[in-house]
Structures are given as structure tokens and as C-alpha cells.
Amino acid sequence: MDPIPTYPEISIDVPPYLRVHKNGTIERLAGIHVVPPGIDPQTKVISKDITIIPKTGLTARLYSPNNSTSKKLPLIIYFHGGAYCISSASDPLYHNSLNKLV
DSSP states (O other): OOOOOOOOOEEEEETTTEEEETTSOEEEOSSOOOOOOSBOTTTOOEEEEEEEETTTTEEEEEEEOSOOOOSOOOOOOOOOSSTTTSOOTTSHHHHHHHHHHO
16 A cells, blocks of 8 residues: 655645645646747747746747738737746736737
8 A cells, every 4th residue: 555645734825826835845736737839820929938037037928920021010018917926928828818919
């Protein structure tokens, strides 16, 4: 019989988003799915991930229409409300919404 796994004691529980354990481990419960950047087959929008601050691993996902025009386009900056710990721009929900916006 396998031993029952033991988990670190929970310090803060924020369902359905995350758990903070007393040993400092943070367990994400939501927003853990990711979509890779690339060309969206429905909208033809191109997305690309860039690293902004290598030391911290801060990244951004850039989206642009797939056209060869030299016309200037408006710039939209979108910050998702994940408090830097819940989900990211690569979450399928955000990614698909931003493809449609672009």
C-alpha cells in the first residue's frame, strides 16, 4: 500500500484561485492553461512573447494583425487583472479575446 501523500500546511486559501502554504509554496488552482504564441487560424492575428525583464522573468505577449500594410496602426496596451499570480496573457480565455480585439 502506497503511503498517503502529505502536503504542506495551508496558510492562506483563496479558492478557486490559489493556496499559499506555510512553507512559502504557492499553488495555483486557476489560470494554469496556456496557448503558445503564433498565427491564430480564425483571425490571422500574429502573437509573439517577449521578455521584458530577464532577471524576474517578466514577459509580455504582443499581438498584431497579419497584413503587409505600411499604414500606422493604433496601439492598445492591455493589462489583465491577475495580480501577477493568477493566469496570464497566454491563458486561452485572454489570448482568444485579444486575438479578436486585434
